[in-house]
Amino acid sequence: MDRRAARYAELLKTPIGSDIERYVRDNTVIFAFPSQDAADSWARALLASKVFKAVALDRFLGFEPLLRTIGLDDERERESERAGTRMAQHADRWAWAIRALESLKGSEAQHSLVLRRILPTLPGGESYSISHLLRLVRLVPALYEIDAYARQSRKEPLGSAEKQRQFAFLREELEDLKALARHYRDFLNDQNIIDYHFLAQDQSLSSGHHVRAYGLKRDFARLGLGIEHEQSRLYFPESALPDFSEIRLPPYIQFDSAIDEIEYVFASISEEIEQGLEPEDIAISVCRLNPQKAAWIRQIAADCGVPVSIRSGSPLSSTPFGRLLRAIQQASREGLTLDALDSLAAFTSIQNRDPEAWRQLRITAARAHIPSPSPNAAYVHGLWKESAQIGMSVLNLVQKYDALWKDITEVAQSKNFSGLYLAILRFLERWVDTTKLSAESYTDRSMRMALDELQAFVEREDAFQTSHFSPFEVYLAALSTKNYIPVMAENAVRVFDFGTTAGLAAISQYIIGASQDGLAAYFENQTALRSELASLLGLDGTYRIEELVALHSLGDAHFSFARESFDGYEVAHPFFGAALAENANAMRNGTASVLSRVPRRVERAIWQSTTMLASDTPLALTKGQKQRFSEGFSAFPGHLAFDTRTYAHPAPLDAPIAKRFLKATDSFDFDRDFAIFSPHSLRDRMRCGFRWFASRIGAADMYALDDLSMILGNFLHTTYQRIIRALMQHASASTSSEVTDDIFLDIFKQAAKTTAEEMFASKGPGIRPALMTYFDRARHRLKTLQEFEALAFQPYRREGFELPFEHVFDSEKAILRGRIDCIFSRIDESAGNAQCLVIIDYKKNSIPKASAMRPRGQESSGVVDDSDDIEDTASSMAVQELQVPLYALAEELDGKLVEGALYWSIEKAEGVAYIAPPALPPGYGLAKAFKTASETADVRAVLRQTLAAASMAVRNGELIDLALDRASCGDCPFRALCRYWYFLES
Numbered sequence: 001m002d003r004r005a006a007r008y009a010e011l012l013k014t015p016i017g018s019d020i021e022r023y024v025r026d027n028t029v030i031f032a033f034p035s036q037d038a039a040d041s042w043a044r045a046l047l048a049s050k051v052f053k054a055v056a057l058d059r060f061l062g063f064e065p066l067l068r069t070i071g072l073d074d075e076r077e078r079e080s081e082r083a084g085t086r087m088a089q090h091a092d093r094w095a096w097a098i099r100a101l102e103s104l105k106g107s108e109a110q111h112s113l114v115l116r117r118i119l120p121t122l123p124g125g126e127s128y129s130i131s132h133l134l135r136l137v138r139l140v141p142a143l144y145e146i147d148a149y150a151r152q153s154r155k156e157p158l159g160s161a162e163k164q165r166q167f168a169f170l171r172e173e174l175e176d177l178k179a180l181a182r183h184y185r186d187f188l189n190d191q192n193i194i195d196y197h198f199l200a201q202d203q204s205l206s207s208g209h210h211v212r213a214y215g216l217k218r219d220f221a222r223l224g225l226g227i228e229h230e231q232s233r234l235y236f237p238e239s240a241l242p243d244f245s246e247i248r249l250p251p252y253i254q255f256d257s258a259i260d261e262i263e264y265v266f267a268s269i270s271e272e273i274e275q276g277l278e279p280e281d282i283a284i285s286v287c288r289l290n291p292q293k294a295a296w297i298r299q300i301a302a303d304c305g306v307p308v309s310i311r312s313g314s315p316l317s318s319t320p321f322g323r324l325l326r327a328i329q330q331a332s333r334e335g336l337t338l339d340a341l342d343s344l345a346a347f348t349s350i351q352n353r354d355p356e357a358w359r360q361l362r363i364t365a366a367r368a369h370i371p372s373p374s375p376n377a378a379y380v381h382g383l384w385k386e387s388a389q390i391g392m393s394v395l396n397l398v399q400k401y402d403a404l405w406k407d408i409t410e411v412a413q414s415k416n417f418s419g420l421y422l423a424i425l426r427f428l429e430r431w432v433d434t435t436k437l438s439a440e441s442y443t444d445r446s447m448r449m450a451l452d453e454l455q456a457f458v459e460r461e462d463a464f465q466t467s468h469f470s471p472f473e474v475y476l477a478a479l480s481t482k483n484y485i486p487v488m489a490e491n492a493v494r495v496f497d498f499g500t501t502a503g504l505a506a507i508s509q510y511i512i513g514a515s516q517d518g519l520a521a522y523f524e525n526q527t528a529l530r531s532e533l534a535s536l537l538g539l540d541g542t543y544r545i546e547e548l549v550a551l552h553s554l555g556d557a558h559f560s561f562a563r564e565s566f567d568g569y570e571v572a573h574p575f576f577g578a579a580l581a582e583n584a585n586a587m588r589n590g591t592a593s594v595l596s597r598v599p600r601r602v603e604r605a606i607w608q609s610t611t612m613l614a615s616d617t618p619l620a621l622t623k624g625q626k627q628r629f630s631e632g633f634s635a636f637p638g639h640l641a642f643d644t645r646t647y648a649h650p651a652p653l654d655a656p657i658a659k660r661f662l663k664a665t666d667s668f669d670f671d672r673d674f675a676i677f678s679p680h681s682l683r684d685r686m687r688c689g690f691r692w693f694a695s696r697i698g699a700a701d702m703y704a705l706d707d708l709s710m711i712l713g714n715f716l717h718t719t720y721q722r723i724i725r726a727l728m729q730h731a732s733a734s735t736s737s738e739v740t741d742d743i744f745l746d747i748f749k750q751a752a753k754t755t756a757e758e759m760f761a762s763k764g765p766g767i768r769p770a771l772m773t774y775f776d777r778a779r780h781r782l783k784t785l786q787e788f789e790a791l792a793f794q795p796y797r798r799e800g801f802e803l804p805f806e807h808v809f810d811s812e813k814a815i816l817r818g819r820i821d822c823i824f825s826r827i828d829e830s831a832g833n834a835q836c837l838v839i840i841d842y843k844k845n846s847i848p849k850a851s852a853m854r855p856r857g858q859e860s861s862g863v864v865d866d867s868d869d870i871e872d873t874a875s876s877m878a879v880q881e882l883q884v885p886l887y888a889l890a891e892e893l894d895g896k897l898v899e900g901a902l903y904w905s906i907e908k909a910e911g912v913a914y915i916a917p918p919a920l921p922p923g924y925g926l927a928k929a930f931k932t933a934s935e936t937a938d939v940r941a942v943l944r945q946t947l948a949a950a951s952m953a954v955r956n957g958e959l960i961d962l963a964l965d966r967a968s969c970g971d972c973p974f975r976a977l978c979r980y981w982y983f984l985e986s
Contacts, residue, residue, distance in 0.1 A: 019237050029211075029212060030061060034503060037062070045505040067197060071198070094478050119136070141528035147181040170532060177529075250557040255560060265560070269508075288513060311495060319442075319447070336405060338362065370766045417475070502551040503554070508558075686946055710844075716844060719748070788921070800822075835895075839888060840903075840904055843905050849927075888933070888936070901913065916930070
């Protein structure tokens, strides 16, 4: 006998193994376990031990298959076929739930229900919803227990009068459940349906058979399966469980984090495989297994080179096909918004059918500003049609949209399940590459299972006659209550939820997350009833902790928990106190030794080592970068999310690529060898080369960008320009600085209407609600601005709006270009007919602080303290705010006198000045950086130094060099593209 077979033979010496070996040769004995996985594991163990050459799999049953065997043996099944009855399926529960709700509405006097506690009558004759159907369907397992309780004629616990008053709500719930159980039985009889849960209560085992059940006594008892009957052939061998009063507890290990715990498990498994075990000989039981834990297990198993198969069920609604149906549901409810389009296009099998069409649909939705999400599909559909009418969609895209929307509504609005089945098939045929769906076994099997479920609804069409519920909504809800469990992979470590592995036969088993809270969920109330009601009825649904541990300690078992788990901070279970204290130091040293062999930890040791370098370590790595990588490795839980060896300072762009970039973005004058900047691009370049590069190529995510604020700002700018031009032409306003409210209102209405119509045509009809509700606020704010300018700049003439400028800085080898929102000018004869300017930059809302326009070290040295806190920025620039100071510098170098330069917030109706205008009207105090232009010499010097430094960087090919400090990245829209500071973020 080889070593592996010997290990399996050892399992047959455990209490359960001995009991099975004793009776397995008796073909009348059935062996029952809490789950079919546990039952199958013992059949495999008998064969792997080589003690037995063959076993009958139908004699090793989980609890549910056993109930079917008891309730419907071969003879009874033949009788049911002759009588024309059929077995209850999942769809029958939904048909019954609909019938029950119809009865509650009084449409079936013969079977009327009155549920005082579970589903009270809704006020005002309101219809019941899908959530009420779900509530009833999920109550069916409780109905089995209540029916068994009622049929055993137990005396209900009344207790004292005070206790009856305290628990009156539970008695009402009990009566509701009894009524529902009777109604469910009546429904089954009316439809000629057999539910083997009830048959198992009514019948006993066929003659000549008996069951040896392990860990199932409470399950049989709560379903009233005749345990105490004299002639019962159900046996619950108590001796089949280990007695911890006579043997030592299994090892119990404590870890600092859940990552340490999982890594230890897989490092240990890797060693066991190297020593001759097959992966399928090993099992992992996870307390409170969920998708997050499953993902970490897959990742760490892959890092350790261990194949795993996670036996974790998920609702059919969460499978790829179920998510596709949910995407259709989302689209039918809110229309084809960006969110809905993304949900559909997330399936490559859909997008690959016509990728360009899906791209154009998304672009059109973004351009037309279709609201996302939206509560009204009809409104969104209207916006799409209007967008097509104004030319925002090409013809084939309109046709594509119409066809898609038609197929979505056909699915969502199907009148019956037959029509729904056909509509889904049509949608799959027209929009989905089903060959890709079928290529992956998980997707293919789950899709077939979901379609089989729909076919079952079709076959029961007559039972679903109702006008209250949409067939599509019922079907989706039904998929959420039926699980799909993937097929186990061949020769892989099996991973289960702890609740399904009681009695599992495995040579080596690791139970992780076995803290006090982790185990509590499994030995507390296990009935389908709420715990208070089960306790009142005396239905024992709890396990003893020693029983649970015994059922998981049949092979070489290892229990563990992490003080900092994925679920929060945990403490050891008191049952394992002795095991935790015993040999604690040796256990700690042993775990440290195992963890040191985890590949990720080996790599970290190499990175942190000062004497040993890995061959693939980037040689250009700085000391600071090494320190950041070390911190990244130890960050919890992000250290496993990325392969940090790939992160280093990016290499410069190749010369041909750099030249093509500079030409395409008009960032360089190759004739003069000068870099070209605007105030905005100069600021980006000085903060971070990569930010400047990404901005110049337009790498911002247009779909993630909320540009409504920018649209409203453009609306204010454009409308104000129209107002000013109209006022200049208005006879009554041309000779006076004052404009009456009536005149301004008439001009504003016309200007705003014209601007809005232009924006609807260019930005889509989706912005209409925001713009129309913005009119009153805009009128008030623009009137305030007009009054301020009329009073403050009476001696000046408005030069215009959006005035372009360009200045060549020869010594700095830079060209500055831009557009100034507005310039007021006058001719000063006393200064030799010099042109004097006031520069204004309009902002919708935020304006910089005055301190941001002073050099570092002078932020609070201005004549007027703006009382703002100095911005804490990591920017390398000595002046933080560049825009208006650069405008002023360019105009001064062109020989003009700048008498004032300011920002004006239209929303806030206030301004802040770089250079204070010479005469401000009363009540318009401005925070200011400087009183006059003569005080700005230091700023002008700093600006020219900034231009020179930026130009030199570009001319030296430094196009994607990164920010010197992470604080500069706070408002960067390109963090998702950055590989330097943000590689540690999960």
